Every structure is written in C-alpha cells, then in structure tokens.
Amino acid sequence: MNDLRTIVSVADESEEIFINTDNDDSERSGPTSTRSKSTTVFGFLAIATFVPLVFFGLLVAEPHSEQQESVKLMFIHLPSVLVTYVSFFCTLVCSILYLTKKSKFWDLLAGASAEIGVLFCGILLLSGSLWGKPTWGVYWQWDPRLTSTAVMFVMYLGYLAVRRMDIAAEAKSRRAAVLGIVSFLNVLIVHYSIDWWRGLHQGRTFESSEIKIEGWYLFSLMFGMLFFSFVAIWMVIHKFRILWLEYQLERMDLELAINERRSEVNDLDSSIDADEEELLFGGGS
Amino acid sequence: MAQASEDNLNSTDAIINLQDAIALIDNYPALSGMNFRLEQGETVHIKGPNGAGKTTLLSLMAGLLPLHSGQGQVLDNDLSDLGDRRRIRRLTGLLSHESSLYDELTVFGNLKFWCSANKVEHEIIDPIMDRLGLSGRLRNLKVSSLSAGQRRRTSLAVIVCRRPRLWLLDEPYSGLDEAGQNLVDAFVQTAVTFGASVVFASHDSDRAKKLASRTVEMQGGRLKTQKLDSGSHKTRDYIPIESGEPLPDGTHSKGGNAND
Amino acid sequence: MFWIYTIVGYSAAIGIIGLYSVWLIMRGRRMTRKVPVDKRRFLE
C-alpha cells in the first residue's frame, strides 16, 4: 500500500509523461495498448526527424574527401553514442533513487533504460565497426573507445540477466540497483584504464582522421541526434509501461496465489482402494 | 519500532505477535495471513501437512524474512524493520532443516567457529559436547563423515551455545534416535525453566504433545482454525470456512511489495 | 565502394530500431489486454 502511494507521489512530482495514457479509447474500456498522447507525440517527432535525416544525411551531404560515402555513418554512429551513455547514466540515477526511495517506479525505469541502452550500444558497435572498415581498413581496432564500449555492452547484458534472476522480487530489485551503480563505475574504470594504456603508446585513432563537422554534416548530425533521442524516449516509455504491466500482473498473480494458498485443503487420501492398487502395483497387462 | 514495542509491553508480555502476516519465499506466498501469539515461557507445537508453511513461519520469526504485509513483533522488535530484525536474530536460535555446519571442519571446529561468531565464550563448548554425546571419538571427526543424527546433535549444540531467548526448532527430532529425542525434550524443558520460549514444528505428534504446552495447526500458510475430525480421510468433502471468504479489502493482498 | 558500408550500417540500424519498436508495440498490446481495465492506467 505504502509502496503504491510512493510510486504515485513520485510520479506526480516528476514523471507526468509516464502516467497519462489519455487514449482515444473510451473511459470504460480503458487503453488497449501502451500508447498514449505523449508517446504518439514522440513517435511522430521521431518519424518527422527520420525523413530529413535520411534525406540530408544520405542524399544531400557531400562525400568526404578521404572517407567518401562512409562518413555518413557518423549521423547514426554519434547519436547512438549519446543515447547509449544517457541511457546507462539514467540507469545509474534510477538505481540510486531506487535504493534511497525504495519505489518500484525507479527500479522499472532503470530496467527499461538499461535495455534501450543495450539496444543502442549494439547499434553503436555495429555502425562503429562498419565505419572502421573503410576508414582504418579493419572492422575492429583496439581503440580505447571501441574496447570499452564492447566491455560495456557485455556488462549491461549481464545487468539485464540479473534482472531476470530467479530470486525474491525485492531482493532482485535491490541487487539490480547495486549492479546498476557498480556497472557505471566499471564503465568509467574500463574507459580510463584503456585510454591511459593506449594514450601511452599511440595517439587516439579518431584524431588521425579529423572530420570537420559543419554545413550539411552538422545539419544531418543534428537530425540524427534528434531522431535517436526521440526514438529512445519513445522506447523507454513503452518499455517502462510493459514492465509496469508485468509488475501489475505479478502482483495479481500473487494475490491469486495468496487466495489459493488460503483455501488449500489437506486432501491427501492415505488409503489405497482396489482400482488404485491395480494401477499402481498391478504390474504388466 | 519504539511505539510498537511500547504497546506490546503495556498490553501483555507476548514474545511473538503476528497479525495477518504474509511472507514470500521466492515470490510464493508461503505464509498467507498468519495469526500467531506466543506468551513468555510457552512451548508451542506447530503441526500441519507438508508445505503448510511451518518452516517459513519459523524463518519469519527468526527475523530472516521480511514481512510482505501484515504486522509482526518478536521479542519487542518489529518484523517490518530491518534493524529490528537484526536484533531479533541475535536473540533467537533457529534449528533449521539444514545443518548450518561446515562439512569440512570437525565437530569441535564448527562449534568453535559458531561460538566465536555468536560472541559466546568457548568454555561452554566442552560441557555441551559432553552432554550431547559429541565428545570422544566424534569430537575431531569431520562433519561430512557424521551420520544424520550426529549432525543434528551438532547443530543443536550450536543453538544451545547461543543461549537464545526464543527457540525455533524445525523438526528437531528428525534423524535422532530415542536418546537424542529425549535429550531435545530435556534441553527444551530446561531452557523454558530458565525463561526461554519455544516454538517447534514436528510431525511426531505423540512426542510433541508431551513436550508442548499448546498445539497450533497450520494449513495453507495460515492457522487452521477449525479442527478436522481426527482419523477421517474424507477431507475432500470438507470445505473450510476460510476458503470461500473474500480477502479483506486492501489489507493483505493489495499491499504492494514489501518495503521496509 | 564505400557506400556499401553506409547502406549496410543504415539499414542495420533502422532494422534493429524498427523490429524492436514493433516488438514493443505488440508486447504492449498483449500485456495491456492481460491486465484488467482498472490497472491499465499506468502508475495509478
């Protein structure tokens, strides 16, 4: 009970966006999907920025003198960097808030943003190595950023696995929160240790081929940033709502289980009648 | 906590007071609204079929489990408060169905470790080992080479060393021979005369009846309020009053997840 | 030939985003139907 109130109050304060599902559906039937006005707006914005991203990014922006067409991967690569780090940072903040406020809201939001972070981290790695092939001649460079991103990807896959662990729900949320904090610390450690290692031996890979971001590049990149941000926000809201519904379902199941548990009757019949004798001990046909 | 314990002290000297307690084991409501009261100096026998929630009840009263909903005080500490639960643990001795012993250490090594861990003087170990028949050959034997009954006696020795105010025994007789079972009874009775209170779960009804001052029957994770006719197998036709009863609104089941 | 990488990169990214979005919508619909009306209003 208390928990619920905290959730609502916390939600009232800050996260209006997650609550209102004023669909077109009538009041009586209630919403039939996780769509709401806010997600419709974000979805529309995403599509609205996607079209100019493809138009300006792929068609209008001129190829780079060295990297030619492949430079256009930048318009999806750099935005996915932004979205990945922001998502994982959001997981960190939500984990801290969960441990202090103990409200399920923050736990679910941490889980939702971590999953979206992992998704965009995958896109980040993919676009990065596709960009690397024409630029460096190889798909993979032992560059600090690449390496730490790969480690981060695996680390948050582990985080998501912990969220699916088979232990008591509350303990699981608490452990996931601890892991959400420690994982972000680890990302920093991994990044700086590899950075230092490479920094001592060779220059950063990226600085060797400087690209001036201006003109159409900047314009397209801006649309890339907007598109990825809107999509990520849209995804986090939807994912959060799915998690919330799963949580509701879990609680309903628990209610049901409590009711069932209460009506349990010890109906173990310890006598064996003739039919059963034949069935159990009768042997062959 | 302070307020709850004051109320408790003023009203009665109940050692344990559970009201509509629901506790979960891995998201399963092993206790589904348990009411239980234990007065100072009582020895209560909990009986019930397998899976009735006896073990969970003992873990809950030992302070090892959080309350999902409902209320509970044990030894003037509130079960819904983590700090209080920690205090309860120190005052309570739980003999669980697991041995809580290190298989690779000797009987004496185990006792020594658990006495140090519980901040108990080591002088107490030898007399207790003598008393439980663990001295001599067994003393320096690894626990892994002990029989089930000998292990049980070693676990019991650890509980006795702790001098708990509340004894929680889960199937204390299991694996023990006649002499061992008598010894359990003797320990429990002596502990009670020294001011301890005891709750134990057992399927050995005859023995339990002699030891206990009161018997409580559990079924489906809560008290079985109405007794069945003994010796009848026709329980299928019998529908307990509770089963048809709707959940009291907003008290147990809607209580969200347990936050402390 | 550098454009191949660009095309593969864009289609992969858009594919991943698209598939995941569709999955989210489908799952959202399924989950919403499973939960009774009074609990569908998120965080209420």
Place this chain on the structure above:
Amino acid sequence: MVRIVKEATLMIRDALLIAKKDVRVEISSRVIFGQVLPFSLLILILFGLAISSDLIVTGDAKRTVLEQVSPGLFWLAIVFSSLFAVNRSFKIESDNGNLDALRMAGIDPAAIFLGKALAISLLIFILDLFVGALAVVIFNASIIDFSILGVTVFAATISISMSGTLYAGITAGSRSKDTLMPLLLLPTMAPMLLIATRSTEAALFSEDQTGWGWPMLLSVLAFLYTGIGMLSFGALMEES
C-alpha cells in the same frame, strides 16, 4: 566516536574469523590446491601449445612470442582460476544454509564480505606464486624489477578477489549463479587484467617507462572494490 571504533574492531574481528575459517576449510578439503591449482597450471601449458614460439623483435630486444605475451597469459590463467575460487568460497556457505546462520549470528554483512574476500585473496595469492613460478620456467621469462612485480601481484590479487566476492554476492541464491557470475565478473576484470598485464610487462621487460604508474592504479582499484563491496554487501545479503 567510541562506538564507531568499537563497531569497526568488531567488524574486523568477525572478518578475520570468517577468513580463518575459510582457510581452515581449504586446508581440510584442498579443493583449491588439489583441483584449481592444477587447472591453472594446465591453462598455462595449453597456452604454450596454442601460441607459437617464433622469435619476434620488439625494440632492440629479441624474444619469443610466448615470452612477449607471458604476462597476459599468466593473468588470464589467474582470472579464470579466480572464478573457481570465488565459486568454491560461496558454495561452502550455501551448501548447508550457513549464510543464514551467519546472519543469525548478527555478523555485519561488511564483515562477511571482507572475510570471504580476504580468504579468497590469500588463496589466489598462493596460486599466483605457483602459477608464476611455472610461467617463469616454461615461458623463459626473466624478472627485472621484483618490487614492481610484488606490488602488482598483491594489488591485482586483492582487486580480483574483492570484485569476485562482490559479484558472487549479487548472484548468490540464484539457481543460475554458476553461469551468471562469470558473465558479470569477466568484463569487470577486464581493466584489472589489462593493468596487471602492463604492470607485469614493466616488471619483466622494463621497456615501459611508466614504472610505478600501473601498480599504483591497480592499488587504487583494489581499494575501490574493497570499499564498494563493504558498502553494498548489506543490500545484497539481506533477505535473499
């Protein structure tokens, strides 16, 4: 103030008690030395089979490939063995429900963390010695700077066992912990592996001009994970 000091000494006392107990369990069961140590020696030998022993030239030195990468192989062997050591350490607690008994005894979770981690550190430290000795022999490595190597081995072992214990705490009680724990732990150990390898290279080849930089960084990590573990173990151990 007095209370804090009192609690701290009690905590350290409990931690040492648990560590001593773990060492005693190991002395009596010899799982680490009888099974994990041979395993890690075997890993080294398998590395030797898998990696060529051609000569390569780095700078003005001429070494075999195997000798060049021996620091990394050594630490890889230790990292893999540490997974088993951590697993074993928590198995002896979960086998008979002893973790609950420790909680019943009112032992501070931080003390449980510190005690388990200290025992694991000691065991891995002894593994280091044996594995290191074999590595020196079969990879034909020569140690130039013993002080850097000593600090490296010490700090790396502490950070490996502290982070290992922390992650064992996160996955404790789950049925999938045997597979989940390595998944969480190995990426976390990536920076330790990297730093320890560089640091050992500095001790072996002393081409690297960083000198004490790496071992110092490793010591910072050791402290960091000790702190994180002690702070968070309460949240991890409670009501699992």
